[in-house]
Amino acid sequence: MPRRFSRNLLTLAIMAAPAAVAAQAQNLNELVIIGDDASASALPGSAHVVTSEDLETMKYTDIHKAVREVPGVYLKEEDGYGLRPNIGIRGSGSGRSSKITLMEDSVLVAPAPYSAPAAYYSPTFGRMSGIEVLKGPDLLRYGPFTVGGAINLRSTPIPSSEAGHVNAEISENAGKRIHSWYGNSTDTAAFVIETFQEETNGFKDLQHSNRETGFEKEDYVAKARFNTAASADIYHQLDLKLQYSEELSNETYLGLTDRDFRRDPNQRYFLSQLDNMDNRHKGYSARHLVDLTDDLTLTTTLYRNEFKRNWFKGNFNSLINAANNGDQTAYDQLQGTEPVGPFTLTNGAREYLSQGIEVKADYSLTLAGMRHDLTLGARLHEDEADRFQPKDRYQQVVNNGRPSFTFVEQIAPTGGDNRIDEAEALNLFIADRIAINQNLTVTALLRYEDIETSQTRWSTTERTSASETETASNDTSELLPGLGATYRLSPTLTLIGGVHRGMAPAGSGGTNVEPELSTNFEAGARYQSGDLRAEAIAFYSDYENTVRNCSIANPCSVGDQTFDSGTVSEGESEIQGLELLASYEFTLANGLTAPVQATWTYTDAEVTEDSDDGSALKGDNLSDLPENVASVRAGLRDGDLWDAYVNVSYVDETCIDTTCDREGTDNTFRKTDDYTVVDLSGSYALNTSTRVYAKVDNVLDDQEIVSRSPHGARPNLPRTAYLGISVDF
DSSP states (O other): OOHHHHHHHHHHHHHHTTOOBOOOTTOOGGGOSSOSHHHHHHSSSOEEEEOHHHHHHHTOOOHHHHHTTSTTEEEOOSSSSOSSOOEEETTOOOGGGTTSEEEETTEEOSSSTTTSOOOOOOOOGGGEEEEEEEOSGGGGGSOSOOSSOEEEEEEOOOOSSSEEEEEEEEETTTEEEEEEEEEEEOSSEEEEEEEEEEEEOOSOEETTOOOOOOEEEEEEEEEEEEEOOTTSSSEEEEEEEEEEEEEEEOOOSBOBOHHHHHHOTTEEOGGGTTOEEEEEEEEEEEEEEEEOSSSEEEEEEEEEEEEEEEEEEEOOHHHHHHHHTTOHHHHHHHHTSSOEEEEEEEEEEEEEEEEEEEEEEEEEEEETTEEEEEEEEEEEEEEEEEEEOOEEEEEEEEETTEEEEEEEEEEOOOGGGEEEEEEEEEEEEEEEEEEOSSSEEEEEEEEEEEEEEEEEEESSTTOOGGGEEEEEEEEEEEEEEEEEEEEEOSSSEEEEEEEEEEEEOOOSSOSSOOOEEEEEEEEEEEEEETTEEEEEEEEEEEEEEOEEEOOSSSOEEETTEEESSSEEEOOEEEEEEEEEEEEEEEEOGGGOEEEEEEEEEEEEEEEEEOOTTSSSOTTOOOTTOOSEEEEEEEEEEETTTEEEEEEEEEEOOOBSSTTTTSTTOOOTTTBOOOEEEEEEEEEEESSSSEEEEEEEESTTOOOOEEEOTTBSBEEOOOOEEEEEEEEEO
16 A cells, blocks of 8 residues: 555544544435435535435336436446446546446445546446435535536445345346345344346347357345444444445447448347456445534545456457448458458456545534534545456458357567556545525535546566556646535525536546546526426536546547547537426326426537647537437326336437537448437235336337447347336335
8 A cells, every 4th residue: 555545544544533423323314425305405506316216116227227317417328238337427428437426325436436437347236225416516525526426326225123125027138137135223233235136148149159148247235333322422323334246248349330230239240259247346334423412423434445357358440440431351350251360359357446534524503693514524545457458369260151269379468458557535625504594505615636646557467667668647636616505585496506616637647637627507496396396407517628538448539549548638618508307296086196207408518629639629529428318207106006107218319529510520430329218117016015017128129329339339228028026024
């Protein structure tokens, strides 16, 4: 562990040791970043909570399908199952969710959020009990990414008394899923143990092979809580959490030519037969709370995440491009009727480590007749990504019209395939929520980020000082202020507004690389009257330096060069838009109710100043950013006896780079398709504890090109039917 981090870690530990935290025994405030809908409505900015009840309506296990109902959120599908989410918020890049702050139970969960922010790991969404999406000035309480938004995934909570749950499901393509948990609570101790397991053969067919294209995933979680009696003079609570998951998926970076996609979007080329992702994740956290006084709470959190993966895959983008542009030989090679080689398959072996300590103090006081809810926080964080990626050389040979692979050689990792990216970060924040009067609340925030990143490469597998070929380092220090306000215009109508300075730090790999900086404004209104809820928020972001994180999955283009690591500047830019939400529950005859919710996001964005390298020009569009995203969910319920829901979502076409709006540009292969997906779901209660359900995703079987990254056209999930049963005990 680096000396600076060790020294600072000790300092924070000494600060936290005398105290240890506050709350009530069932208090979950430290596990959430928003709370419930009422808490979201009180925030001086856009905030949305997808509850466990919301998730139950459609029973999604793909995070993409759940977050597309939240305004201001964009996604780019890749594999049809959401195994590697690509999520952006308010114009931030969606590639590998590398420009949002991703958390589970309010703890950073991306493999290496500072040094290598591309999130190749995302928590198993099927075991989550809710989602929180936060935008606006309150983002400055969290980080490191404060330009667009933060997503906090809520895991299964510890039950307040003895309880258990089992959900079993089967689906097309030999799909199977089971999710179960059991827990109990006493006055001073509680626990829950949980497992989620899922597998499928996949919906794609591999040419010239009977190999499956699906995945197997298993996840285990254990939580425990220990606390003093509620009558204690000083209340203490300790929450412990352990998590382990593993995944084996036959996923690939190789998509299709447009010609093959229109013929059959669910095929895969033989060249991708050996592609495979194998990963393991371990997570540990300990959270200590102490209620020092009625007005002072101290929270200390220690966390550590370990992620190990090997994505064995090839890069055949040149073949896709050539075939799309009429090269018959390249097309035949993809079809497996012509030999290829030698070509390279990379053992994408990486080990990630992310760990840190957070200390947060909440203090309430009254000054000059005004209520102040003051929060001070500090976090010391360290992460690293260790790449050791040998490459295997193969040839595709064709005998009697059938392709096969012949091994040629293995190449030892050097340079970019043999490197360590590291980061150390200290961040501090202060937030003061001031109740000016009964109607006006103002929140002032200030965040400080101090980040040091480095990258070291070696030319030999021994990693000696003599074989060290390149070392890069970067230091970033930024002070980020914010101000937000809510004004209660009437008992049903609240006005909101805010401004804050946002930052997305550059990953390691460069020297003197500036972070992405933006000034973000938002203003709007919330309406709540009985069962009617509505919200309209306009947002505007002025980016001084738009940064794109490059990866193989989301490569960056600068002139004739393509980069699959590091960051590139895409110039100054402006992003503006409108987020709308409306929901209402109609009461019908015979005790029936009909809940309806609709959301829409409109976004307009363009480059306003050329980038230094000339890759982005004034007037260019921003990549992977749809102009319109909309969702409508409607249901019919007979109390707790039965329900039926339909969910209709629409995503506009997007540009895959910044050049597709330039005059004279051929956009044939530079845009995705717009697409509409209709999902159906229904359930019936057999008794008070047992419920059966059925659902059909993409009931119209509408498959379009939803992504052209990494290499070629990719479809969304085809029509897929599911049948399940859940039992509570």
